[in-house]
Amino acid sequence: MSHTPDAIKLLVKHIENSTYQNLPASTVAASKTFILDSIGVGISGSRVPNVAKIKQAVSQWGSGHQAQVWGTGEWLPAVSAAAINGYQIHNQEWDCVHEPAVVHPMAVILSALMAYAQQHNLSGQQLILGVVIAVDVATLIGESVTSSLKFFRPSLCGCLGATAGMCAMQGIKGETLQNALGIAYSQLSGTMQSHVEGSPMLAMQIGINAAAAIRAVDMAQAGFAGPKDILQGPYGYFTLFEESFDLSPLVQKVGREYQIERVSHKPFPTGRAGHGTIDGLQQLQKQHAFTAQDIARVDVYGTPLINKLVGRPVKQDMDANYAKLCNGYIAASVLLTGSVSVADFESDCLKDPRRLALGAKVHTHLNDTQDPNALAPVSVAVTLISGAKYKVALQHVLGSPQNPLDEDAQLAKFSAACASAGSYFDQHNIGFLIKRIDQLDQIPNINSLVEALVSNR
Incomplete structure (x- = not known):
């Protein structure tokens, strides 16, 4: 009888053993590339009229000075900022995608990690490590699925990834890490019904799961326990949210191939x-x-x-x-x-x-x-x-790793995205932001990056 690998144990070990110092230069470079891309589309997403409605709703959920909304700069509780920024990243269908996983890996992840990093005054290196680990967890779970989308995989896998990434940023290990993932799993949400109907809730499913990931880490750090067998248990992810799965991609790639290097750009704001x-x-x-x-x-x-x-x-x-x-x-x-x-x-x-x-x-x-x-x-x-x-x-569509956007095209997309924002970003602001992200590994406090995401600095 062949031994079935335990997927969650493999991922937990990967989260616990990864350090910024061990990341290859190509992985760090790819993370900066897609942090830049996701910030650009998130700033552009501030132009969508529904953002005002979400801000109105979120204002009922408490006030705080933990993290900021991209583009406009309002200070909010971290969960509220993550919800708005997650919606802004995905609301124009312009954010990057990991094609084999069918997961938009940065939408939930970057909105949650940036808000959490602001709240806890974390560094650029911590953010990079968090993004790399988060993308691995989200996409390797997604890539192990062999059936078609039924639930909205970008929000579900994104939430589990974001939770893993925040734990990696803070060095959270052992039972607290496992609890955080279990608490995140218990909050997963998002179905393909919004997609079929073309409902704005599709992108909001991203925002809701970004907030849920932060809540999961907060609850785990307070000592609250979550379920553990969340992938292969009788009501685990693969059984409950998907029809069929094969763990080979996860087993073969975890810790060996960083998935941030396998992400596709979206040159155009469409699916x-x-x-x-x-x-x-x-x-x-x-x-x-x-x-x-x-x-x-x-x-x-x-x-x-x-x-x-x-x-x-x-x-x-x-x-x-x-x-x-x-x-x-x-x-x-x-x-x-x-x-x-x-x-x-x-x-x-x-x-x-x-x-x-x-x-x-x-x-x-x-x-x-x-x-x-x-x-x-x-x-x-x-x-x-x-x-x-x-x-x-x-065979390979423009923007995929096999047919990538060159650096000029990436920067042109970023500039166009910032220029299309709801609030005005001039060329000086845009250039400053590009430089900040290029030097992300030298930034001691992520707040000095986020201040550059506000148009009226």
Whole structure:
């Protein structure tokens, strides 16, 4: 009889044994890259009107001077700041993703870790270590799942990862660490219903789980006990939230391959499942110089997950949340403007009859991929009114580790994100912030980074 590995024990050992000093230079560099990226999209997310509603609700939950809201700088209890910042990171679908895990690894994690680091005056090195460990825990759990999304994996795995990361930052070990993970597990939330409906709660599930992770660490440090067998127990994560799993990725990679180095950028503010459509259409348009007016139809052949996440039809009265996850709308935007930006989801664009008519010409089909969690390959075929047909097949979509954004493109995305914020960031502010994050390992107190995230410093 073969021995079944104990996943939670392997992860606990990894959390306890990891130190900043032992991280490879490439891992530290990757963590800075995705901290920068996530801060940029989180600052941009301050522009979304729903942020004001969340701030109004959160104001009923107590006041405090522990951590700040990105972009605007209000001081709040750490849990409240984490909830708002988590929502801001994910509310435009512009945050990075670990494709094999189908987990947005930085949204819950960075919002929770930064708020906690502010509250406890932790250093840049502690934040980097926390991020690396948190991303490992979140993505290795996610990558071990062999069934399709049912619950919202980014919020669930993100919460467990964030809890692990805060414990790593503070050197919390043993029973307290195990309790923290168990208490976090007991609070996990988020389903795919919000995704299907295009509800703004999808991104708020990120914020709720960021706050839950901080609560879990606080309760564990107060000596409160949580359940321990939270992954493989009869009602553990793999049994309760997922249909089937295989622990090989976790067993093979934990402590050997840092997953922050396997994360994909999202060059465009749409679901990652729509990025192949954009990448393919940009390539075809560049090659063959057709315009939106020339299009008879567009056919996208994608994996089961691409069809599930963005195969929805264009419809009248879409809101931005729905449109960002609609292949037809995404395709129409890139055909009309050459790219996709946050401006494409303003209400006048969403109502534009030209976009809606063009979007209706886009059809998403299944390719022969069997893996329910794969986001590639994808191919895009264009048929012109003239009868001409063009097709491109993509094994690796732009932004993935195999087809990465270069540094100039990363910084251009960051600058565009900051410039699109609800409050004004000028080039000086943006440059200062880039430099701060570049020197993150030398910052003794994370508060001196967060002060640079406030537009009116």
